[in-house]
Amino acid sequence: MDFFRVQSVKRMRELIDQQVRRTEKTEEVRLSEALGRVLAEDIKVTEDVPSFTRSTVDGYAVISKDTYGASEAMPGFLQVIGEVEMGEVATKVIHSGQAVYVPTGGMLPEGSDAVVMIEDCEQVQDLLNVTRAVAKHENVIRRGEDASSGDVLLYKGKTLRPQELGALASLGIDSISVVRKVVIGYLSSGDEIVPYDTKELALGKIRDVNGVTIPALAKQWGVDVKVSHIASDQFNDFYQKAERLFQECDALFISGGSSVGAKDYTTEVIESLGDNDPGIVVHGVAVKPGKPTIFSVSSRKPVIGLPGHPASAMIIFQLFGKQIISRLGGEEKYKPVTTKAVLSQNIPSSPGRTDYIRVTLEEGTPFLKATPALGKSGLMKTLVKSDGLLEIEEKKEGIKQGDIVTIHYFL
Numbered sequence: 001m002d003f004f005r006v007q008s009v010k011r012m013r014e015l016i017d018q019q020v021r022r023t024e025k026t027e028e029v030r031l032s033e034a035l036g037r038v039l040a041e042d043i044k045v046t047e048d049v050p051s052f053t054r055s056t057v058d059g060y061a062v063i064s065k066d067t068y069g070a071s072e073a074m075p076g077f078l079q080v081i082g083e084v085e086m087g088e089v090a091t092k093v094i095h096s097g098q099a100v101y102v103p104t105g106g107m108l109p110e111g112s113d114a115v116v117m118i119e120d121c122e123q124v125q126d127l128l129n130v131t132r133a134v135a136k137h138e139n140v141i142r143r144g145e146d147a148s149s150g151d152v153l154l155y156k157g158k159t160l161r162p163q164e165l166g167a168l169a170s171l172g173i174d175s176i177s178v179v180r181k182v183v184i185g186y187l188s189s190g191d192e193i194v195p196y197d198t199k200e201l202a203l204g205k206i207r208d209v210n211g212v213t214i215p216a217l218a219k220q221w222g223v224d225v226k227v228s229h230i231a232s233d234q235f236n237d238f239y240q241k242a243e244r245l246f247q248e249c250d251a252l253f254i255s256g257g258s259s260v261g262a263k264d265y266t267t268e269v270i271e272s273l274g275d276n277d278p279g280i281v282v283h284g285v286a287v288k289p290g291k292p293t294i295f296s297v298s299s300r301k302p303v304i305g306l307p308g309h310p311a312s313a314m315i316i317f318q319l320f321g322k323q324i325i326s327r328l329g330g331e332e333k334y335k336p337v338t339t340k341a342v343l344s345q346n347i348p349s350s351p352g353r354t355d356y357i358r359v360t361l362e363e364g365t366p367f368l369k370a371t372p373a374l375g376k377s378g379l380m381k382t383l384v385k386s387d388g389l390l391e392i393e394e395k396k397e398g399i400k401q402g403d404i405v406t407i408h409y410f411l
């Protein structure tokens with residue numbers, strides 16, 4: 001087999017970062033539709049949040065200095081001059097020696113700079129016995145403390161999580177510019193592959209598994225996927241199906257034929273799409289499983305040839321497909337979701353390639369326990385059993401029972 005442009009995993013990642021550019025297209029979305037989307041603009045703060053200084057507790061607004069030295073043994077005395085209603089403007093002005101009752105979230109009256117909790121004082125008619133001193137700004141959120149007019153609240157490239165949506169809501173922002181959703185194309189190839197809903201399977205045929213796993217993974221990442229009918233091992237049929245998807249999508253993923261068998265047209269088809277500039281950048285990655293991976297860029301679109309074996313296809317899509325999609329979607333930095341675990345048995349490995357071992361995770365203290373789900377890359381059962389992938393670096397000859405390892409979750 002002639003893998004003429006084999007690269008390490010690290011180099012493959014660098015090449016993806018270099019070659020794959022964010023889709024320039026943006027769209028306006030309502031806040032209620034913006035979860036998981038990537039901001040296409042910086043969001044400037046145009047008003048102070050909160051717009052008034054608020055209490056964080058039920059208590060009495062005071063001038064902090066008036067409480068200095070107050071204790072259980074030696075309470076301080078203040079005069080209560082009124083109370084603030086929730087949601088209303090505080091109209092009273094506090095002078096030295098005075099206090100005003102405020103509920104949690106209520107506005108602090110002018111002149112006050114802290115709040116004494118009701119647990120730390122006792123009101124007898126209009127006299128307040130304060131048994132604990134408060135520092136300046138204790139138990140309050142100051143005007144503009146959350147967001148101050150003129151600041152940048154969120155930068156372009158930020159993926160919007162519930163907390164970012166909450167921050168936007170606090171500013172009253174309902175319409176934002178986000179990077180248009182990435183649309184990927186997926187195509188299974190091979191004369192032996194038949195639609196997965198085929199009831200009577202002819203001998204020699206197998207059901208299309210990758211046509212289900214790869215689009216499902218992509219959907220889990222919030223990507224729109226167009227799935228083509230399976231391409232046969234005939235150049236024209238294969239090319240036409242690939243070309244249609246290539247035109248309609250931001251990136252194309254093809255499974256099968258990435259190796260170099262006699263009837264494998266994948267390379268030829270990939271080279272026929274678009275301007276083929278720079279064309280195939282990588283053919284073969286020093287990785288197990290998934291060595292016969294193809295990475296091409298044509299007419300500024302990435303095209304990936306995934307190895308046909310279902311575990312290899314899923315693992316390669318997880319490793320590099322996720323990175324490509326994150327870059328197309330304009331995310332500031334691709335962050336794999338990982339956890340530490342302690343290994344339950346020795347695993348040998350050959351130096352010179354990165355191994356990805358499927359593992360099952362079990363509870364454990366202080367680390368989760370990782371047990372390899374070993375098996376051939378054509379088998380589904382090891383994937384079904386596993387929770388994530390364990391990476392064995394290129395230079396290592398294996399890892400030992402008891403080693404602390406990093407696991408990439410299947411996401």
Ligand SMILES: Nc1nc2c(c(=O)[nH]1)N[C@H]1C(S)=C(S)[C@@H](COP(=O)(O)OP(=O)(O)OC[C@H]3O[C@@H](n4cnc5c(N)ncnc54)[C@H](O)[C@@H]3O)O[C@H]1N2
Nearest residue numbers: 001188208209210211256257258259292306307308309312
């Ligand atoms: N002589 C060599 N042969 C192979 C080598 C090698 O180094 N020397 N590498 C092997 C490795 S590693 C892999 S991985 C496969 C990759 O082959 P292809 O990407 O060309 O894929 P196919 O040959 O088309 O398929 C491989 C295998 O997977 C099944 N398959 C394909 N598509 C699907 C699908 N959509 N759903 C389910 N299963 C699928 C296919 O029937 C084959 O059994 O090459 C090795 N060969």
Ligand code: MOO
Nearest residue numbers: 289290291312377
């Ligand atoms: O390395 Mo291949 O991807 O056996 O399965």
